[in-house]
């Protein structure tokens with residue numbers, strides 16, 4: 030645990046800091062200007078006024094209030110947090126409404142896992158999540174551990190251990206001649222999205238799935254467990270949705286349309302026909318409860334890298350231990366409350382800059398997601414102070430507090446589906462979810478925004494001293510061994526290592542797992558996500574509460590202040606920029622790197638020249654060159670900016686494929702999608718790469734053509750401006 034002194038700076042100090050910090054890698058570093066602005070001095074002054082406002086003490090108060098009770102989506106406590114956020118938005122002067130949607134989600138009624146053989150072997154539980162010295166688990170509103178979107182059902186069978194439940198893990202079981210058909214598959218959390226574990230087990234004919242948290246991944250093997258340290262205690266369980274969000278996110282009954290309360294049932298698809306709903310029962314356990322199941326597996330020793338940190342050799346089974354799962358879920362259409370706060374743009378009210386964070390939590394959600402909500406509220410506080418001084422944004426700014434993210438990115442997806450036509454002109458979506466769990470800054474975004482994010486962090490002071498950018502450089506130098514955050518290590522991180530073609534701090538690629546999905550992958554709105562992370566082993570458990578946060582996350586709330594400043598500055602700069610600050614040259618370079626990697630994979634799969642990458646490589650080069658040319662115009666802008674900005678804005682959307690990806694039309698982006706077999710992690714140029722995964726040369730050929738056309742479209746949009 031590190032403690033950092035407060036860095037509440039007055040505006041004067043900040044101005045000094047700003048002028049010294051805007052340097053280095055910024056495109057206009059020589060002139061000290063801020064990329065995209067004609068009057069850097071005026072912008073600097075506005076930003077300094079904003080940066081002086083976000084307050085650690087107020088962030089602490091927000092977090093304490095938001096996390097005083099468990100507030101799962103659709104509960105009265107969730108509605109109470111919506112009202113709190115709405116009031117803060119109104120206090121800041123935002124035009125605010127609470128928007129309702131009706132979505133199909135489950136609460137658990139009865140969940141049990143029992144050992145039925147061999148005789149005399151018993152479960153240690155299921156045990157209530159509990160540690161001495163933390164009273165949060167005593168609240169009767171704490172929902173019992175369960176998986177969102179898991180079906181009701183009973184299953185009784187021998188158990189097979191399948192490590193993380195990846196495709197490779199199931200291949201290994203096949204090699205060991207272990208048949209998982211009709212068995213209950215026991216997997217550990219980590220490496221991929223939990224819904225993917227369920228999806229793959231279902232594909233392989235399993236009867237049920239149990240997911241547990243191994244101490245190797247986020248328990249005592251990593252460090253002291255809570256409350257002595259930040260890692261998962263014995264009884265801690267990771268809840269979480271297992272909906273197939275890589276098919277489409279949002280309400281499972283309304284892909285592509287908004288689940289308004291007025292939507293007639295006839296317009297919805299029946300939940301049992303929804304591609305998003307898993308078919309076999311799945312439920313989570315703590316390692317305390319999984320212990321006797323694992324311990325009594327016989328059969329071959331598991332491959333050595335499958336061994337977790339429990340003190341016996343892990344075997345793969347099947348059996349002789351048998352388990353009976355009994356799940357009774359209460360599925361209903363339940364109400365979500367998104368809070369939407371607007372500031373109308375003075376010049377371009379039809380261009381919406383959207384910045385959002387979800388508010389609903391599995392339990393208390395101190396880190397996930399309310400560390401983001403508290404930071405967002407302080408960003409809104411700062412914008413409110415600017416408003417009072419007479420400032421108005423040029424473009425419309427929208428702050429959004431999403432609901433139902435945990436069940437399946439529902440609040441954001443339904444809202445964005447409702448406003449699809451308006452969002453066609455949106456310059457950007459900025460996301461925060463697990464905003465603060467420690468001191469290490471990281472971000473992921475579409476390539477056109479990577480430099481923008483680096484530039485924003487050059488203007489924000491770090492609690493460690495210097496700027497956030499400088500602190501980021503120290504830990505995330507290209508090639509440094511510390512670029513993997515603890516969350517990535519346990520597979521729950523939303524950021525994935527980037528294919529970074531620039532020698533600068535790496536900004537990751539967007540996969541899925543948070544609310545940017547609909548904006549980036551369905552609507553083509555350039556998006557980003559960010560977090561300040563540290564050792565965090567209580568994800569989605571009752572222990573992700575205010576006491577944990579105060580002890581381990583951010584004791585003096587200075588990283589909350591940092592994130593509020595960065596989040597607010599992203600939105601402010603984008604809303605006020607004279608020239609939209611995208612970098613399409615970096616985008617082109619990244620796509621070229623993806624193609625290079627895919628070309629090598631294609632060769633190893635199908636042999637030399639089986640697939641022709643020439644046309645697509647030329648298209649990527651064309652796109653990159655167009656990006657280089659327009660970057661010169663952005664740095665030296667003409668008097669009339671409207672057409673330049675329009676071309677810049679339309680480029681990302683030109684990368685959408687109208688018919689969508691094969692088998693999952695909701696995902697329309699030609700460059701990024703969540704992987705069907707990775708879930709959180711991005712699959713880049715997904716049409717091509719997933720065809721290669723399947724060994725389908727014909728589909729790969731067809732997808733290369735689709736990709737070529739998308740890149741040519743984007744290049745032409747950029748070139749359309751001369």
Ligand SMILES: [Zn+2]
Nearest residue numbers: 397398462463
């Ligand atoms: Zn979250």
